[in-house]
Amino acid sequence: MENKQKGLTRRDFIRGTVGATLAVSVLRVLWAKGSEKAVGPSLVTVVRDKNVMDAGLKVNSNILQSMLDRTVLQVTGKRKIREAWADLVKPDDIVGLVPTPHLNPTHEELVDVVKASLMKEVGIPEKNIIMAQGGKRKPGRCTALISMPALKGHWLTGIGTVIKNYIMYSGRPSNYHQEKSAKLGEIWLIPEVKSKTRLVIVDAIHPLCDKGPQSDPRYKWAYNGLIAGTDPVAVETVCLKILTEKRHALRGEPWPISPPPICVEAADKVYGLGTSKMEEIKIAHFGWEEDLLLG
Amino acid sequence: MTKFYLKTVSYFVAIMIIPLSLKGISAEMTEKTVNLPKSMGVWTRSDSARIIDSSNIFHYMNGGGELYLAYGFDHLEVNEYTADRQDTILVEVYVMNTSDDAFGLLSLDWGGEPVTFQSTVSVPFKPTVSPPARALYGGGLLRLWADTIYARVMAFRETAESKEAVLSLGQKIAAKRNMPGEPELLKVLPKAMGSDWKLRKDRIGYFRSHLVLNSLYYLSHQNILNLDHSTEAVTAPYENISNAGISKRVQVLFVKYATPGRARKALDNFHNAYLHEHRKGFDPGVAKRHMNSFNIEDGWLGYSLDGMCVVIVFECPNRESAQMIIKQISCSTINRENNHGK
Numbered sequence: 001m002e003n004k005q006k007g008l009t010r011r012d013f014i015r016g017t018v019g020a021t022l023a024v025s026v027l028r029v030l031w032a033k034g035s036e037k038a039v040g041p042s043l044v045t046v047v048r049d050k051n052v053m054d055a056g057l058k059v060n061s062n063i064l065q066s067m068l069d070r071t072v073l074q075v076t077g078k079r080k081i082r083e084a085w086a087d088l089v090k091p092d093d094i095v096g097l098v099p100t101p102h103l104n105p106t107h108e109e110l111v112d113v114v115k116a117s118l119m120k121e122v123g124i125p126e127k128n129i130i131m132a133q134g135g136k137r138k139p140g141r142c143t144a145l146i147s148m149p150a151l152k153g154h155w156l157t158g159i160g161t162v163i164k165n166y167i168m169y170s171g172r173p174s175n176y177h178q179e180k181s182a183k184l185g186e187i188w189l190i191p192e193v194k195s196k197t198r199l200v201i202v203d204a205i206h207p208l209c210d211k212g213p214q215s216d217p218r219y220k221w222a223y224n225g226l227i228a229g230t231d232p233v234a235v236e237t238v239c240l241k242i243l244t245e246k247r248h249a250l251r252g253e254p255w256p257i258s259p260p261p262i263c264v265e266a267a268d269k270v271y272g273l274g275t276s277k278m279e280e281i282k283i284a285h286f287g288w289e290e291d292l293l294l295g
Numbered sequence: 296m297t298k299f300y301l302k303t304v305s306y307f308v309a310i311m312i313i314p315l316s317l318k319g320i321s322a323e324m325t326e327k328t329v330n331l332p333k334s335m336g337v338w339t340r341s342d343s344a345r346i347i348d349s350s351n352i353f354h355y356m357n358g359g360g361e362l363y364l365a366y367g368f369d370h371l372e373v374n375e376y377t378a379d380r381q382d383t384i385l386v387e388v389y390v391m392n393t394s395d396d397a398f399g400l401l402s403l404d405w406g407g408e409p410v411t412f413q414s415t416v417s418v419p420f421k422p423t424v425s426p427p428a429r430a431l432y433g434g435g436l437l438r439l440w441a442d443t444i445y446a447r448v449m450a451f452r453e454t455a456e457s458k459e460a461v462l463s464l465g466q467k468i469a470a471k472r473n474m475p476g477e478p479e480l481l482k483v484l485p486k487a488m489g490s491d492w493k494l495r496k497d498r499i500g501y502f503r504s505h506l507v508l509n510s511l512y513y514l515s516h517q518n519i520l521n522l523d524h525s526t527e528a529v530t531a532p533y534e535n536i537s538n539a540g541i542s543k544r545v546q547v548l549f550v551k552y553a554t555p556g557r558a559r560k561a562l563d564n565f566h567n568a569y570l571h572e573h574r575k576g577f578d579p580g581v582a583k584r585h586m587n588s589f590n591i592e593d594g595w596l597g598y599s600l601d602g603m604c605v606v607i608v609f610e611c612p613n614r615e616s617a618q619m620i621i622k623q624i625s626c627s628t629i630n631r632e633n634n635h636g637k
Contacts, residue, residue, distance in 0.1 A: 007517035009569055014592040057452060102357055155510055156358050177358055178506070179516035211510065213359025214447065217434030218406065259509040259516060 008179055013260055019269050022182050022262065027270050041282040042234035042275050045074040046204075048225040048288040053205050059109040064205075067287070068113050071201065071228045074284050085121040088198045089144045095124060096132025096142035096196075098165055103215055104152040104208040110226075114146060114201070136169045140192040147200045147232065151207035151223070151239050157181035158211065158261030159243065162200055162236035163273075169193055184263040185271030188232070200235045202227040209246040211257065221246065224288060233267045233274030234281045238294070240264060241278065245293035329388045329444065329468050331374055336460045338376035338384055347371040365504030366399050367392030367524060369443075376460070382451040386464055389445040394475040395527065399501040400445040401438055403510070406497075407431030410439070410462060412469040424481040425499045429474070430465055437461050441469040477501075480527050483549050483604075488623045491616075492533040492545065499531040512546050512609075519568040520605070521561040525553040533620070535612075545594075545616070546609040549624060555583060555602050562600050565607070570596070588617040597621040 007025050012018045047070045052063045072084040089095055095118055099106030111131075118124045132138040132145060139145055147165050154160025156177040166187045167173045176184050187193065204227050210219035223242070229235045240261060247255040268276035275281060283294060333340060348370045352360035355371070363371070369390045376384040391397040402425060409428035430439035435453035439446050448464050450457035478501055487493045500511040503526055505518040512530055514520070522528060528550040535543050552558040563579035570589055577585035577600070588597040594610040597617030606624045611617035 007515055007519065007568060009515040009519070010513055011569065011592055013513075103359075154358075156361065156506070174353075174358070177361075213356060213362050215449075216404075217436055217449070217453065220434075256513075258511070258513045260513060262516075 026179050026182050041280055042231035043282050044229040044234050044238045045071050046225055046227050046285045047071050050224055050288040052224045053222055059107050061109045064109055065113045067226050070286055071226050075228055082121045089122055091123045093144040094128045094142050096130045096139055096145045098132050098145055098147045100149040100165060101133060103212055104150045106148050106150045106203045107205055110203050134168055136171060136192045139169055144198045145196045147197055150203040153211035153243055153257055155211040155213045157263060158257045158259050159240055161202060161239050162232045163263045163267050182262045182266040185267035185273050188273055200229055200232045202239055209243050231274035233276050236264050237276045242293045331467060335463055337378040338460055340374045340376045345373040361506055363389060365507050366396040384460060385449045387447045391443050391445060394442050395478040397440045397443050397445040398477055401440040402499060402501045407433035412466045421476050423477050424484050425477050426496050437465045439465050439469060441472040480529050480551055483624055484531055485623055488620055491535050491537045493536045495532045495534055501529050503527055519565050520550060521564055527551050545611050548607045550605045552603050558603050558605050562605050586621055588614050
């Protein structure tokens with residue numbers, strides 16, 4: 001039988017042939033490359049505090065600071081906060097902070113506490129901490145990046161959190177929508193970005209579980225968490241799990257993220273940025289347990 | 296002399312025509328533009344609305360602009376209402392080319408609390424296939440459809456006061472507007488099929504683009520059904536209401552093309568992309584009507600080509616149900632066309 005199939009379809013997801021089809025149709029590279037993948041399970045921390053945000057959506061910076069401290073201790077396995085930060089960045093690093101400005105923006109309070117910690121715990125001067133969201137010149141100036149997206153879906157790529165957070169570094173963001181969103185992982189490998197990401201810390205204080213394109217408050221909820229790790233794909237995979245579980249809980253029936261977020265598996269299998277397999281991820285959870293959505 | 300004469304006549308014609316043209320444009324803008332009050336409760340808006348069109352919509356909302364361009368989009372008017380010690384209320388009025396386009400945007404999510412606005416225009420009661428709501432509110436966000444307008448009015452923080460202001464602004468937007476019915480295309484969807492399958496009204500979506508289809512029911516990242524602004528489509532699930540232990544839900548997709556030729560070509564393209572290992576059983580060059588069903592990974596898929604229309608049903612538990620559903624939807628279309636012809 002003549003094979004006329006050219007693009008990715010629903011059937012590929014059911015058959016489990018997404019990778020093979022994408023490799024041929026879009027990526028034109030071998031699936032399962034695995035270049036930068038860590039050996040052993042990837043650690044993802046989920047730190048939550050019920051009181052970090054009040055009913056008026058105001059974030060308590062003191063509580064957030066404690067959550068951040070707990071996060072870096074667990075991610076690095078160190079006993080002291082100063083040692084933990086020193087394990088991630090050096091005093092002479094030029095650190096780029098990369099929050100998300102659109103749809104469900106990263107809380108400014110999170111950016112502030114990260115910046116304060118870098119200054120206090122590592123001794124990085126303020127001038128060497130850069131707001132690095134934007135064109136590729138910004139990461140080019142940095143020796144280290146801390147990716148700080150907020151947790152949210154995206155109507156063209158399914159999820160718009162970790163892997164998509166560097167899309168502006170491509171200089172051609174519209175080239176990474178729809179099927180080509182599978183290529184988002186390649187942006188993490190451009191010279192200005194490659195190997196610079198020391199920490200991924202997702203603002204999951206007030207996530208958005210629907211895909212937009214504009215914010216709908218019915219689909220935002222107080223998760224009151226920070227999700228973090230050094231493996232961006234593992235962090236994204238845990239984020240995806242939380243979004244999916246929340247959607248099912250809201251409707252009381254299956255409500256899959258649509259279109260399916262093909263960038264996550266491709267980031268693993270093609271670009272070797274980390275693991276997208278839940279069985280290869282160790283989740284360490286601390287704090288508030290209600291509606292954890294990781295069951 | 297002749298040159299001078301022609302020049303004079305040209306000026307005269309221009310002087311006569313330009314004001315007439317401007318009057319026409321002005322009348323059109325007045326018709327399509329919403330006059331919002333300067334203040335609502337404690338909130339006050341700036342003097343003029345920000346006007347967004349297809350040339351700058353991506354600057355305004357990044358890739359989100361694709362959604363509105365996927366329908367017939369004319370322009371967007373954005374107003375922000377601010378107040379001391381209150382969060383902003385954002386009013387986005389999307390002026391679409393047709394009422395159907397505005398309906399389509401509302402149909403993407405039927406969730407929320409239905410809101411009824413008083414209208415000075417009398418609306419004859421007509422039963423609807425979709426939920427009867429023209430406005431839906433939830434969590435501080437009001438979404439409404441009024442003639443060619445789709446609007447989003449959002450309080451960034453919901454309070455009793457902001458809810459009242461949001462609903463009052465919605466009333467102002469909807470007032471004095473015509474209230475056309477839902478798109479005719481929806482009539483192809485029977486409320487029930489056989490004794491087993493019942494329409495999920497709250498999941499009906501009306502659209503013209505594969506991007507929107509994928510946000511409702513993922514089919515392919517590529518436009519394998521050749522959807523564009525000349526097509527209109529509706530999709531909805533039907534739920535099994537019997538206790539026969541068969542699959543819970545099937546998904547129906549109905550697309551109407553501009554010509555039978557385009558419908559044929561689209562079905563051919565769909566078959567090649569989605570069912571490439573199965574025999575087509577029809578000649579895309581000549582077929583006017585054709586029906587077929589296929590057993591694939593998630594159940595039986597049935598399709599039919601019927602003049603300008605293509606019907607596809609996904610995830611059926613068996614061949615019989617796929618064929619039964621396809622026949623019912625095709626028949627509805629034919630009946631409607633026949634009735635219109637009488």
